Amino acid sequence: MPKIVVIYDSRSGNTEKMAKAVVEGASTIKGVDVELYKVGTRFPVSSLDKADAIIIGSPTIYGNPTPEMKAFLTSVADLKKSGKLLLKNKIGGVFGSYGWDGGWVTDALAEVLKNLTIKVIPPVVSAVDQMGGMGIRISEENISKCRDLGKAVATKLKG
Numbered sequence: 001m002p003k004i005v006v007i008y009d010s011r012s013g014n015t016e017k018m019a020k021a022v023v024e025g026a027s028t029i030k031g032v033d034v035e036l037y038k039v040g041t042r043f044p045v046s047s048l049d050k051a052d053a054i055i056i057g058s059p060t061i062y063g064n065p066t067p068e069m070k071a072f073l074t075s076v077a078d079l080k081k082s083g084k085l086l087l088k089n090k091i092g093g094v095f096g097s098y099g100w101d102g103g104w105v106t107d108a109l110a111e112v113l114k115n116l117t118i119k120v121i122p123p124v125v126s127a128v129d130q131m132g133g134m135g136i137r138i139s140e141e142n143i144s145k146c147r148d149l150g151k152a153v154a155t156k157l158k159g
């Protein structure tokens with residue numbers, strides 16, 4: 001069964017909510033296995049090699065992905081370089097949230113995936129944290145885009 005791994009970081013829950021929406025969207029396509037991991041928790045890095053698609057998401061912290069996400073992606077690049085991870089023929093996706101001026105972080109993450117030879121499937125979802133929002137700080141429109149991303153990647157794997 002084709003497999004998608006979604007890896008995200010989140011401090012105050014916004015990007016986590018987006019990650020769950022990506023999983024939800026991917027799960028609407030039957031016959032695709034979806035795994036969700038938060039950076040900083042224990043999971044085998046080999047799950048990336050076993051995946052057909054890798055989707056990553058991060059908040060913006062001081063104009064960058066979180067230090068934990070950056071460190072994780074550096075580790076992945078190092079493992080690929082040394083031949084311990086192959087990451088061959090994979091597709092991927094990107095999502096992220098920001099508060100004011102960090103919308104470019106998703107572009108930076110897409111670039112990282114491309115450098116890992118992972119083909120990025122649209123939409124790349126960059127969502128602003130609606131700080132005045134009550135409860136949900138990511139708009140329903142952006143949550144819906146995250147579902148679209150999960151569905152688009154899963155559909156591609158089935159096609």
Ligand SMILES: Cc1cc2nc3c(=O)[nH]c(=O)nc-3n(C[C@H](O)[C@H](O)[C@H](O)COP(=O)(O)O)c2cc1C
Pocket residue numbers: 009010011012013014015016058059060061062063064097098099100101102103128129
């Ligand atoms: C320490 C810190 C630094 C931040 N730096 C930026 C920044 O440089 N640019 C920006 O647009 N948002 C910044 N933000 C806002 C977060 O990116 C935004 O609230 C995001 O939705 C948080 O995601 P999370 O709830 O998944 O942790 C920062 C937030 C914190 C706590």
